[in-house]
Amino acid sequence: MSTHKKTMFEKIWEQHIVHEEPGKPSLLYIDLHLIHEVTSPQAFEGLRLAGRSVRRPDLTFATMDHNVPTQNLPEVKDPISAKQMSTLSANCKEFKIPLFDLNHPNQGIVHVIGPELGLTWPGKTIVCGDSHTSTHGAFGALAFGIGTSEVEHVLATQCLPQSKPKTMEVHLKGALPPGTGAKDIILGVIAKYGTDFATGTVIEYTGDILKELSMEERMTICNMSIEGGARAGLIAPDETTYSYLKGRAHAPKADEFDQYVERWDALKTDPGASYDFRVELDLAELEPQVTWGTSPGMGANISSNVPNPADFETATDKKTVQLALDYMGLSAGTRISDIKIDRVFIGSCTNGRLEDLRAAAKVVNGYSIADHVHAMVVPGSRTVKAQAEEEGLDKIFTAAGFEWRDAGCSMCLAMNDDILQPGERCASTSNRNFEGRQGKGGRTHLVSPMMAAAAAISGHFVDVRKWDFKSQPSDQATAQKEAL
Ligand SMILES: CC(C)[C@H](C(=O)O)[C@@H](O)C(=O)O
Numbered sequence: 001m002s003t004h005k006k007t008m009f010e011k012i013w014e015q016h017i018v019h020e021e022p023g024k025p026s027l028l029y030i031d032l033h034l035i036h037e038v039t040s041p042q043a044f045e046g047l048r049l050a051g052r053s054v055r056r057p058d059l060t061f062a063t064m065d066h067n068v069p070t071q072n073l074p075e076v077k078d079p080i081s082a083k084q085m086s087t088l089s090a091n092c093k094e095f096k097i098p099l100f101d102l103n104h105p106n107q108g109i110v111h112v113i114g115p116e117l118g119l120t121w122p123g124k125t126i127v128c129g130d131s132h133t134s135t136h137g138a139f140g141a142l143a144f145g146i147g148t149s150e151v152e153h154v155l156a157t158q159c160l161p162q163s164k165p166k167t168m169e170v171h172l173k174g175a176l177p178p179g180t181g182a183k184d185i186i187l188g189v190i191a192k193y194g195t196d197f198a199t200g201t202v203i204e205y206t207g208d209i210l211k212e213l214s215m216e217e218r219m220t221i222c223n224m225s226i227e228g229g230a231r232a233g234l235i236a237p238d239e240t241t242y243s244y245l246k247g248r249a250h251a252p253k254a255d256e257f258d259q260y261v262e263r264w265d266a267l268k269t270d271p272g273a274s275y276d277f278r279v280e281l282d283l284a285e286l287e288p289q290v291t292w293g294t295s296p297g298m299g300a301n302i303s304s305n306v307p308n309p310a311d312f313e314t315a316t317d318k319k320t321v322q323l324a325l326d327y328m329g330l331s332a333g334t335r336i337s338d339i340k341i342d343r344v345f346i347g348s349c350t351n352g353r354l355e356d357l358r359a360a361a362k363v364v365n366g367y368s369i370a371d372h373v374h375a376m377v378v379p380g381s382r383t384v385k386a387q388a389e390e391e392g393l394d395k396i397f398t399a400a401g402f403e404w405r406d407a408g409c410s411m412c413l414a415m416n417d418d419i420l421q422p423g424e425r426c427a428s429t430s431n432r433n434f435e436g437r438q439g440k441g442g443r444t445h446l447v448s449p450m451m452a453a454a455a456a457i458s459g460h461f462v463d464v465r466k467w468d469f470k471s472q473p474s475d476q477a478t479a480q481k482e483a484l
């Protein structure tokens with residue numbers, strides 16, 4: 001018997017090898033293929049030209065997200081957006097693929113609805129023509145983004161040739177300080193190690209803190225693995241994973257669930273198994289994070305200042321930082337908490353889930369947004385929207401002056417009507433702050449939902465560790481109960 005100790009990644013990888021030849025990529029079986037309107041049209045066109053069908057339409061699910069207008073539905077003014085969505089509809093109809101379109105109650109961002117519908121399981125291989133497919137790794141699934149030609153390959157064969165990536169352990173040491181959360185963890189990791197520290201690897205996050213994190217928080221972390229260069233991010237499944245999944249529409253049925261749990265438990269990395277690389281973040285030092293530059297790695301603590309290019313070592317770094325500050329309209333030495341913002345975007349596949357909206361609403365409750373700020377909340381899916389409305393979160397946001405929108409990628413990227421104007425500065429819960437990402441000339445600061453909410457109210461970034469929370473409706477109910 002082999003004594004080789006295996007990581008979770010190796011186990012999932014081995015279970016999915018369909019064919020292997022020395023010196024060649026392995027052919028992997030794909031358990032779940034998610035598609036959206038942006039990266040699928042050419043893939044379907046390729047299938048048609050080759051006269052092929054979709055091998056497993058039952059393992060393929062489509063949604064509309066990137067181009068979706070988030071208000072005044074069902075009207076789609078932009079002709080390119082309308083075309084992409086009608087093309088997806090026609091393709092799904094022709095190839096018999098289930099589609100969550102603008103009329104469907106389950107429509108939403110692809111990485112929000114997969115888990116929500118119970119399609120994302122531990123141990124699955126999951127692909128999508130979208131880099132943030134890494135989100136699904138929060139369940140212990142090997143999930144990665146693929147290109148359009150690969151989308152075509154998976155549609156046609158349900159398999160994908162892949163070279164075996166190396167593994168990286170990202171160890172999260174200690175406990176989360178008050179006022180910090182999952183978004184600060186991943187922004188903190190990338191600020192510390194850069195946007196290429198994990199290039200081409202599959203990350204596994206480890207550390208006791210993970211047990212305490214909800215699935216939503218785990219998804220936020222895995223989502224941004226790609227911003228550190230990784231192909232995928234993994235978190236070992238546990239009771240939190242299983243209870244999230246149980247009972248969802250596409251989860252294993254109740255009578256089979258325990259058998260699956262046994263299999264999923266066995267996927268965990270063997271004690272003593274080794275990774276190719278390892279980095280560590282000491283959470284004791286973690287503060288609420290705000291990015292100041294034009295890459296997710298240009299991040300800083302809320303208590304710090306905008307860096308000075310002169311303090312960087314190499315000429316290249318000095319230049320890169322100066323260019324970023326020029327684009328961002330920031331001067332070295334400015335306190336991060338003095339940076340004034342014009343816009344706030346709460347949403348995206350990083351932070352557009354119910355728990356994110358709850359965290360933001362808790363900050364917002366009882367306040368109004370600053371006069372000069374234009375703020376919006378865009379739920380990641382229609383389900384999230386409906387649940388949030390059931391809890392009255394929409395009322396908290398609208399009473400404070402936020403716009404309450406329909407589900408989609410929205411201002412995460414400038415592919416729909418929600419865009420920044422040149423020079424506008426935005427506190428955004430999304431995952432990318434590249435030049436022009438939210439609109440030409442727009443300036444993006446990546447932050448947590450709490451920070452975005454607090455910035456909307458204050459008009460600038462603030463130390464959310466000191467936020468004065470007004471009492472919550474639920475707190476009041478508890479206080480009344482306790483008084484009786
Ligand atoms: C449009 C799509 C291909 C893209 C991605 O792959 O990530 C988008 O979702 C993004 O976040 O930039």
Ligand code: SF4
Nearest residue numbers: 132348349409412413
């Ligand atoms: S929300 Fe943003 S990051 Fe996520 S899939 Fe949409 S565009 Fe990409």
